[in-house]
Amino acid sequence: MIDMKHVAKLAGVSVATVSKTLNNYREVSDETKIKIMKIVDELGYIQNSSARSLSTKRSNLIGIVYSEHLGIGLEHYYFSGVLEAFKKEVENAGYDVVFINGRDIGYLKKCRVRGVDGVFVVTADTSDKGLVDLFNADIPCVTTDTPWNKVPLVYSDNVQSSINAVKYLHSLGHTRIAHIAGPQASIAGRERLDGYRQGMMEENLSYDPDIVVYANEYNSISGYGAMNILLSNENPPTAVYIMCDLSAVGAIQAIREAGLKVGRDISIMGFDDIQIAANLIPPLTTIRQDRVAIGHALAATLIKLMNKEEVQLVSKIPCTIIERESTKVRK
Amino acid sequence: MIDMKHVAKLAGVSVATVSKTLNNYREVSDETKIKIMKIVDELGYIQNSSARSLSTKRSNLIGIVYSEHLGIGLEHYYFSGVLEAFKKEVENAGYDVVFINGRDIGYLKKCRVRGVDGVFVVTADTSDKGLVDLFNADIPCVTTDTPWNKVPLVYSDNVQSSINAVKYLHSLGHTRIAHIAGPQASIAGRERLDGYRQGMMEENLSYDPDIVVYANEYNSISGYGAMNILLSNENPPTAVYIMCDLSAVGAIQAIREAGLKVGRDISIMGFDDIQIAANLIPPLTTIRQDRVAIGHALAATLIKLMNKEEVQLVSKIPCTIIERESTKVRK
DNA sequence: AAAATAACCGAAAGCACTTTCGTAATTTAT
DNA sequence: ATAAATTACGAAAGTGCTTTCGGTTATTTT
Structure with a gap:
């Protein structure tokens, strides 16, 4: 396992400076930044997200709550499309997506265990206490199917x-x-x-x-x-x-x-x-x-929420009429 | 944030003993175990998976590689069904499921960053270098659609x-x-x-x-x-x-x-x-x-692999004929 | 009764990183 | 010229957990 110590030693700097370089602090001179990045590439250094999360208290992880017991699987046409679009968008922003399951300890606790920065409740049952706990907790949430109090909701008009x-x-x-x-x-x-x-x-x-x-x-x-x-x-x-x-x-x-x-x-x-x-x-x-638009809006909303910016509580996304042969002029 | 120190102090034991209790070591007496668990419940203690992973070098995370650029989204009937069944099974075994995307640093590096214990390559393109790197690395993998060398494959017969x-x-x-x-x-x-x-x-x-x-x-x-x-x-x-x-x-x-x-x-x-x-x-x-059987077999195989047990390299799962009205006796 | 064994527990090091704060060197202002 | 401000870096503490190793009791064996 190649860690920052290796990089620091080879670059002739301290671990702190390596960390600062990797996180783009400006208090490191361009000169040493370049030197360090060269070593990073050569060594194939890979950051350890656990250590990072432990230290920063941020995981760059987004939780997905997708209640199985509703019998609606991942294969549901609407949800899977929205999820797909959502996923793409948050990944672009540097997050990874993890499924949160409610077994054993419930959704909220599971979210805390994994330290997710935010969660997208795709579909779930508000009669589930763990879900309500999650909605009421201080973890940023968005949803498209499960309206709740102060949780931003994005769905079709x-x-x-x-x-x-x-x-x-x-x-x-x-x-x-x-x-x-x-x-x-x-x-x-x-x-x-x-x-x-x-x-x-x-x-x-x-x-x-x-x-x-x-x-x-x-x-x-x-x-x-x-x-x-x-x-x-x-x-x-x-x-x-x-x-x-x-x-x-x-x-x-x-x-x-x-x-x-x-x-x-x-x-x-x-x-x-x-x-x-x-x-x-x-x-x-x-x-x-418009599953893509909905997914994107959900992602954008959640990202804002995680950055403590203002968000809209309800967004309705327009749909499109697709005209085919099953409707005809009345004769 | 309630951590082990809190629990330890209230229980009048050391942090080590709390950890051992939570991990079911037998070198803790039943008496103190009960005492500790009581405090754990009262305090609503939640383990920190980052700290745990950092220390154990295990994440209890399974990566999903699901190449978007094939244009096959999460909504694909076969894949989503298999994934659903797979997910359920590994979750039962205590793992969580995280999507691994290849952007920026490629699949292999992303797997290392997140420290996944194993990965299920649902569908991907073997012309992608990052994927090949992953298959050739020492991370346990299974697949259902992308045959490769020594990677266990489970699919329909x-x-x-x-x-x-x-x-x-x-x-x-x-x-x-x-x-x-x-x-x-x-x-x-x-x-x-x-x-x-x-x-x-x-x-x-x-x-x-x-x-x-x-x-x-x-x-x-x-x-x-x-x-x-x-x-x-x-x-x-x-x-x-x-x-x-x-x-x-x-x-x-x-x-x-x-x-x-x-x-x-x-x-x-x-x-x-x-x-x-x-x-x-x-x-x-x-x-x-039999998407469920395939998903389960994949999960079982991956779990064995992670435990360094022997596994079958290719498993073919039988299909069932569903007889309906589109086939009739020839007249 | 002494010795060996077992049971139980804690101190402390280690995991890989971030971030604060101090310091030395350099630049700018006076 | 000196004082003040800025820049560049490192030491070290902190993050929450696991696990080894050693020590203290309690129990068993001879």
Whole structure:
């Protein structure tokens, strides 16, 4: 193990001067800095982050809290995309990313053990005491899915996006627009329904509770069931705005089984733009969340927070309508 | 910051004894152990992993190398599933998981900086010098996608699975079975083709190169193109075994456009069992990789390696055929 | 009863780094 | 010329923990 002592000896300076050089103190002359850096390169010196952290009380580590027990794994489309973008951004700022798991001692204690400088709570359950402890502690946190008191939150502008969805469908000539709503326990579910309602009002379309049906999960089967309810309405909608693509897949299946054709007979609009959306038949019109922008905003917010700068408590990131073949002008 | 000194003072023992208690040395009497643990709980003492690592030269940290520049993000179905399972398993063994990025100083140096005890190379590019350095260094490594010399490799048994696929299709009465092969630069692509060929031989079915077409990417569009080639054959296959589900989605589209019906006219079998496979119309028969088993095996292997135990250099994990509606008895 | 062994505990060195503070040398101001 | 300020560097203390080694009791063996 080559340490600063080696470097110092070879360079003919003290360990202190080596440390100062490596940390870019200006009280070292350029001359000796160059001399030291040369030795550092030759020797292939590598800093020891443990020793550094011990001394500075900073780890350059960002914790990721990603509750497994929700059954949402790393593979979740939205979260993984946001995490990926977040990771890239904090790495650019010189941080490394470590997973914080709550087993044994809980999230907060684990964060303290590892001495993380900040944490990104990707998704977790606020009924978990360890999580609440973490949120209430003095460790900088950001989140995208778990609103809490004073913890900065960055997520998609569900309301505005839903308004836009309704407007878009109306612009195609649809007036009887249904909504398949998500579980109202989730913010996404609530806000998308809110936006739908607001959009209908803004467009002066009548809001008919009979064509708003609730799916109890963000999956395909519940979309299938919900669509069947809509189809049995005495005055079925000509367009349906669905709270997620996966449910849209189920809805499409129901429509097809009813002998109707998506696009021609009934327009379908989803939310998420999952990978398969473009490959469905017909390709699905949907709303794409800007996962990259969200990840970046989260990173920027957390970095500011760690630097004790002011941050915005809630940021809503716009989504984009991706127009494909599942929505058509009403004939 | 409550440290061992606090605990020691309150318990009326030395710091050494506290440390030994916390690390379960047997040279501390049960009596004092209990006394110390009581104080530890009361004070909410938390160990400092930096200090510990500095002293022990072990970090209890496992590095994840996940090359971004391949464009394969965290969201990749296979990798994220394997990583998830791996993570769970090493966490159970008391390790934490940290991402190792190669920027600035390269993978190997970054591993040394963080002092990781082992690393899981999920996916990376062997043309990257930093990666090769890492593989050649003395840090325990495992991988599932990047075969290298003496680095233990755990992955799906592609060959046997493909043989099974052919056997399954044959058992449904199909004899003219085509294959859409993946890029031959990837092991998966090569091995699945190999298995297909072997399966055809074992079943005494004639191997016709005209109905083996190569897709140059693991995506939907290349499956679409490949299928169209197969459909234009003067004696089209009645069943197609496709190297990945995404390509199968494209193939299904091509079949439908040709006015044929998947299942009834032509049986389709994919590989991966991606989330959407069960939701396609018709639901896709496919081969499911056992991502959990692979992740667990990788974790177990790495843990053994870190403990300097013997390990197997290559492990092939069986896959399961998931039978759905896209394959039917040949009429 | 003496000797050998075992059980229990603490002092202190070591891990690799940061940072304060003092000092000597040099430069600038007076 | 002298005083004051600036620059460049090092000594040393501190960070929180582990582990060796030796010492003191207590227990067992002869």
